[in-house]
Amino acid sequence: MSERVALYFVASPLQYLAARRIAERFEAGARQVLVWYKPGVTPIVRMEDWDAARYMPWPRWEPLPGICGRHRRLRDNIDLVVGLVGRCETLHIHSAVFDTEAINYFLRALPKACGARQMKARILPDGIISIHRYPLSITKRLAQYARKLRRLIAPELDYWCFSGDRIGSDAPFCDRIYVIPGLPHNYPADKVVVLPPLVTVSTARTACEPGVRRALVIGQPLVGAGLMAAEDRDAVAAEIRAWLAAQGIERIFYKAHPKDPGQELRLSDYMLVNLDEALEVHLANTPYDAVLGVRSSALLFARQSSPAETRVIAFGWDRIRFKSDAQRRDMRAAFTTCGVEVQ
Incomplete structure (x- = not known):
């Protein structure tokens, strides 16, 4: 016993x-x-x-x-x-x-x-x-x-x-x-x-190509979860791509959400990331110049585990269907408190 x-x-x-x-x-x-x-x-x-x-x-x-x-x-x-x-x-x-x-x-x-x-x-x-x-x-x-x-x-x-x-x-x-x-x-x-931090940030992150700027787009179900209309989802996807182009970032990776088989935010030139570890662990060990998404929890952990120069941005909040004004307010406060930029 x-x-x-x-x-x-x-x-x-x-x-x-x-x-x-x-x-x-x-x-x-x-x-x-x-x-x-x-x-x-x-x-x-x-x-x-x-x-x-x-x-x-x-x-x-x-x-x-x-x-x-x-x-x-x-x-x-x-x-x-x-x-x-x-x-x-x-x-x-x-x-x-x-x-x-x-x-x-x-x-x-x-x-x-x-x-x-x-x-x-x-x-x-x-x-x-x-x-x-x-x-x-x-x-x-x-x-x-x-x-x-x-x-x-x-x-x-x-x-x-x-x-x-x-x-x-x-x-x-x-x-x-x-x-x-x-x-x-x-x-x-x-x-x-x-809790203590869920992941330990690696001091020797996975080496990447020198001089090549990288970004990770974090997917989540939007239309499928009733958070956005299809036209709003498409507008946000275009907004993210335009921001990446303006920053000169061409190597773009995409992490799909398990409940998003349609990969709603993925564009044709985004390279799909398949992981055998938690996304939070991947973020702690892999350097990106920017981590972008809409309202995924992964953005919060990306901010916690990334260096200050990494941009972590949540797009499309003016298009999200929140259940209430209080939910919108509380969620925005959580993101901004953690240091995520909310567009």
Whole structure:
């Protein structure tokens, strides 16, 4: 039996890097268990860094075949994670959000199945999303109680209903919220723990061609995510290309977003970057004269890990469809506080 197990549910490279820092700095001595549930994380996982690590299918998108496939996947996932965690005295469950059936059921199922006498839930940072609070609406609260009905046929699926912020920051099971240094937030001060830098900036960056100026354009879903109309997206792409031309930068690289198969901001002369590491690690190790995008969290990390002479610019903010004026204001404040130029 392990004395303490630290379990991390991650869905992005950023969350993976945060989990690594937590494991090293705050959960040293615990059994370290990683579970990732988005296939895009797979290439960056270093199995040797964990005591146990496995991919977990998301029940909604990857149900088991046949009748009640989603329900059976939920139960199968619990068995999977119980096997990874093993028996323990104390269990710390880390996730970026707890208002989702794919994660929430573990809060009650795992301690009982693993014999844990104590369980605490801790929140992983999730980039720009973490600068806002997202209060649960009445509809979402009712949905929580509907999910609790599963325990009538599967006692281990006992949903933990809660109120306040949907990620679980106000819930009684949450005792710690990890945040990224330099990024503003609205979480309770008594729960917040500031992480050390997620990546170490290399003092010997990858050598590039001397005299050749380079830029990286960071893609993200814009039209596909409802953030812009197609004509606005095209105008922003043209604006970025015009800025690069004015700066005399001709070697242009493009990092696509996993949820942007159409590569909305990529032009024909942009060279696609394919990585087997987190983008944040790539930015820390590879010099660029400019890093450009719209409102990707990667711009914040590019600013933190790049020398002062590197231009980091967010374009097209006058064309973005923000959910509210408050969101626009808070997001702009986060970018400018971190030193990103907002056009």
